[in-house]
Amino acid sequence: MSDAQTPRVNELEKGSWPSFVKEIKRAAEKHPAAGDLLRQLELSYAEKVGHWKHGGIVGVKGYGGGVIGRYSDKPEEFPHVKEFHTMRVNQPSGWFYTTKALRELCDIWDKYGSGLTNFHGSTGDIILLGTTTQNLQPCFDELSDAGFDLGGSGGGLRTPSACVGPARCEFSCIDTLDVCHSLTLEFQDFLHRPQWPYKFKIKVAGCPNDCVASIARADFAIIGTWKGPIQIDHAAVAEYAQNGLSIQEEVVEKCPTRALAWDSERKELKLKPEDCVRCMHCINKMPKALRPGEQRGATLLVGGKATILKSAFLGWVIVPFMELKPPYTELKDLLRKIFDWWDENGKNRERIGELIYRVGMRTFLKAVGLPPAPQMVFRPRANPYVFWWPEEVKRNA
Amino acid sequence: MPRTDFGPPHYMEMLPPVIKRNYGRWKYHEILRPGVLKHVAESGEEIYSVRVGSPRLVSTDFIREVCDLADKYCDGYVRFTSRHNIEFLVTNKENIEPLIQEVKAKGWPVGGTGNCLSNMVHTQGWIHCHTPATDASGIVKAVMDELYEYFVEEKLPAKLRISLACCLNMCGAVHCSDIAILGVHRTPPRVDHELLAKVSEIPTVVASCPTGAIRPNPKLKSVEVNEERCMYCGNCFTMSPAMQIMDPENDGVSIWVGGKVSNARTAPMFSRLAIPYLPNNPPRWPEVVEAVKKLVEVWATHARKGERMGEWIERIGWETFFKLADIPFTDKHIDDFIFSVPTFRTTTQFRW
Numbered sequence A: 001m002s003d004a005q006t007p008r009v010n011e012l013e014k015g016s017w018p019s020f021v022k023e024i025k026r027a028a029e030k031h032p033a034a035g036d037l038l039r040q041l042e043l044s045y046a047e048k049v050g051h052w053k054h055g056g057i058v059g060v061k062g063y064g065g066g067v068i069g070r071y072s073d074k075p076e077e078f079p080h081v082k083e084f085h086t087m088r089v090n091q092p093s094g095w096f097y098t099t100k101a102l103r104e105l106c107d108i109w110d111k112y113g114s115g116l117t118n119f120h121g122s123t124g125d126i127i128l129l130g131t132t133t134q135n136l137q138p139c140f141d142e143l144s145d146a147g148f149d150l151g152g153s154g155g156g157l158r159t160p161s162a163c164v165g166p167a168r169c170e171f172s173c174i175d176t177l178d179v180c181h182s183l184t185l186e187f188q189d190f191l192h193r194p195q196w197p198y199k200f201k202i203k204v205a206g207c208p209n210d211c212v213a214s215i216a217r218a219d220f221a222i223i224g225t226w227k228g229p230i231q232i233d234h235a236a237v238a239e240y241a242q243n244g245l246s247i248q249e250e251v252v253e254k255c256p257t258r259a260l261a262w263d264s265e266r267k268e269l270k271l272k273p274e275d276c277v278r279c280m281h282c283i284n285k286m287p288k289a290l291r292p293g294e295q296r297g298a299t300l301l302v303g304g305k306a307t308i309l310k311s312a313f314l315g316w317v318i319v320p321f322m323e324l325k326p327p328y329t330e331l332k333d334l335l336r337k338i339f340d341w342w343d344e345n346g347k348n349r350e351r352i353g354e355l356i357y358r359v360g361m362r363t364f365l366k367a368v369g370l371p372p373a374p375q376m377v378f379r380p381r382a383n384p385y386v387f388w389w390p391e392e393v394k395r396n397a
Numbered sequence B: 001m002p003r004t005d006f007g008p009p010h011y012m013e014m015l016p017p018v019i020k021r022n023y024g025r026w027k028y029h030e031i032l033r034p035g036v037l038k039h040v041a042e043s044g045e046e047i048y049s050v051r052v053g054s055p056r057l058v059s060t061d062f063i064r065e066v067c068d069l070a071d072k073y074c075d076g077y078v079r080f081t082s083r084h085n086i087e088f089l090v091t092n093k094e095n096i097e098p099l100i101q102e103v104k105a106k107g108w109p110v111g112g113t114g115n116c117l118s119n120m121v122h123t124q125g126w127i128h129c130h131t132p133a134t135d136a137s138g139i140v141k142a143v144m145d146e147l148y149e150y151f152v153e154e155k156l157p158a159k160l161r162i163s164l165a166c167c168l169n170m171c172g173a174v175h176c177s178d179i180a181i182l183g184v185h186r187t188p189p190r191v192d193h194e195l196l197a198k199v200s201e202i203p204t205v206v207a208s209c210p211t212g213a214i215r216p217n218p219k220l221k222s223v224e225v226n227e228e229r230c231m232y233c234g235n236c237f238t239m240s241p242a243m244q245i246m247d248p249e250n251d252g253v254s255i256w257v258g259g260k261v262s263n264a265r266t267a268p269m270f271s272r273l274a275i276p277y278l279p280n281n282p283p284r285w286p287e288v289v290e291a292v293k294k295l296v297e298v299w300a301t302h303a304r305k306g307e308r309m310g311e312w313i314e315r316i317g318w319e320t321f322f323k324l325a326d327i328p329f330t331d332k333h334i335d336d337f338i339f340s341v342p343t344f345r346t347t348t349q350f351r352w
Helices: A006-015 A021-030 A034-045 A099-112 A133-145 A177-188 A190-191 A232-241 A245-253 A282-285 A328-345 A353-358 A359-369 B017-022 B060-073 B093-105 B137-146 B149-154 B191-199 B200-206 B235-239 B286-302 B308-315 B317-324
Strands: A085-089 A095-100 A116-119 A128-130 A202-205 A220-227 A260-263 A268-271 A295-302 A316-322 B026-033 B036-041 B046-051 B057-058 B077-080 B086-091 B160-167 B179-184 B216-217 B222-225 B252-257 B272-279
Touching: A006 A034, A006 A328, A006 B093, A006 B137, A021 A034, A021 A116, A021 B057, A021 B137, A034 A128, A085 A133, A095 A099, A095 A328, A099 A128, A099 A133, A099 B060, A099 B077, A099 B160, A116 B060, A116 B137, A116 B160, A128 A133, A128 A232, A177 A220, A177 A328, A190 A295, A190 B036, A190 B086, A202 B160, A232 A268, A232 B077, A245 A260, A245 A268, A245 A295, A260 B308, A282 B046, A295 A353, A328 A353, A328 A359, A359 B235, B017 B160, B046 B093, B060 B077, B060 B086, B077 B093, B137 B149, B137 B160, B137 B286, B160 B216, B191 B222, B200 B216, B200 B235, B252 B286, B252 B308, B272 B286, B286 B308
Parallel strands: A202 A220, B160 B179
Antiparallel strands: A085 A128, A095 B077, A116 A128, A116 B057, A220 A295, A260 A268, A295 A316, B026 B036, B036 B046, B046 B086, B077 B086, B179 B252, B216 B222, B252 B272
8 A cells, every 4th residue: 555645654653662553554465454444544643533433233143242343434435444343252261372273363364354453452352353244254154163252242241361370370379271261161152142231351360460450350350369378498588588689678578468577697588377468479579489378269359340430440359268170160150140130230331340339249248149258348337327137127017 | 054152262272282281380480581481390391481562453464473483483382461462482492592583583572571561451542443532552652662671671660561541431441550541532422413313212321421411302302411510431422323422622641650450569559640631642642652751760760679650659659759750730630520538638647
């Protein structure tokens, strides 16, 4: 395509960081849609406004989600992006690929789409960016033959995602990849056929470092943790000290609960296990020397989300500790109860966290059968407006 | 009919043999240099990960180039991170250097580990979204060009996570980032009465407003907006195309600081408002780039070793932060939505 048509966006080919504009131009060599996308972007840069029409419902047979309909509001000017729908493809747990699988995806997308992708979308899917309504079904048919299914969209379960976990991280307290895969398979129907008040995201992190940001981004966060003392290899601690790590300054003084002490003469790290809140800092600093405790499981949190509508929420602890062993029956049963309660009680476009905020945590806990625990709150209530269940008080007949 | 509801490929099919052999039995890791991780298993086997920054919006030919390198140096295996980086998984130590040379020759950056800036998580912007207040990929490219050195060299006090979302929906969930760049609308939606009467259910549009600013207008079979109550969230536009919220004159960018998701040391924190509005100035958004760079530099200059942006600000106090960052504090910084009260200062303890 001619550079003269896109003087503004061409500016983004300059600079050290790899350029998405170069990528669009590469795709445009084979796909006219990519060229029109760039020309439409140039218009947006000139006018400071987007040029996609509102929404649009398109899909593939048997599914209600997984495709985002998109239409240009300037179809005469940019005919090749008149229809420019996105397909969300469910990524393998942990975003691992063989090159064979990736090449197959690329070949299918060159055949049916714009040749443009996101690796990955911010929820975790492989994003195939831009195709026509007509091409959706044949594209999905070939993806399906190649072993790739669609991800979630709309008011339903969104594609769950997981950190690298036990595949390549010594911190992981749970099998994040397997939990993610197992939940994805278990709840396929909710993923492919949106039937809920709004979106529901599940993310699985192997440890409290939370590399998939589950506590901020997931309606249901599964975060690996442990019980029992951190395991200490004292010789390895001494080695870190010898190699220049200031254990006092960089480890002990950063411990949020002062659970650690460093005897610099005896080169000994002492831990008060009852004070440790498993924040990961000391383990992060000395992975050769420290490991999570032996009894492994997960903390479960509910309600995390971005702003729309009732402000952003971080996930709230609802199960301080659950052991997670295949087939994860207890976890799946709990999720099913949560889905049912939310589906029954949530208003249109009300996330689970907002519903809990509206009706109260006690109502939620009772509905899904979870016992209250002090780990669920930073501190108890300070106001006296306590609600009592009918059976807890005597009433005159 | 094609097969349906079979789910993603099983992850085990995608793992390199060395990972399958040592799955769940990794012992420790080291960062050999920015962008190169070494993981050692209990068995003594090793795997090296070479982390490479990607523009995220890439062509199929880019992915094929990644595959060519993975075939040549990684036995055909590769992964991506939660922040859109590519990780080449190398078992033969001898392959690291030639791989890095080839990656660099392509102009791709190696880095993003430890106390580096990682890649920016971001949304679609003008590329593919229907409610954006700004572009996404363009600002990300301009910011990453400017902060490139912090990705490839490890010279910050702690990790740095910058994210961008192109409207208040915050699809990129930027609300817990060290620095968040957020597109903002600043004017109420303009109602297209004729269109609304044709395509939207009035109760749905009314119910979509979190501040109750929308009421029915039976005469026009449409709705009207109480403009004083509107906070420009755009939720009504998501429900109805007749509630156009995009406004090229007034849309722009805000900057938020001090969020984190990790539980390390301090609990996860929200990002909080630093700069309420900067103009949309494509193609390179110089005001935004400069503001972000200044924030990174003021933090890097003043923070103690190991202190994330939010941890540093909480230690010195927000009043000191505004002074050091040379950012005016305005009425926009004081929350007036539903959870405002806990942010008001209820003590005489503060700094001058």
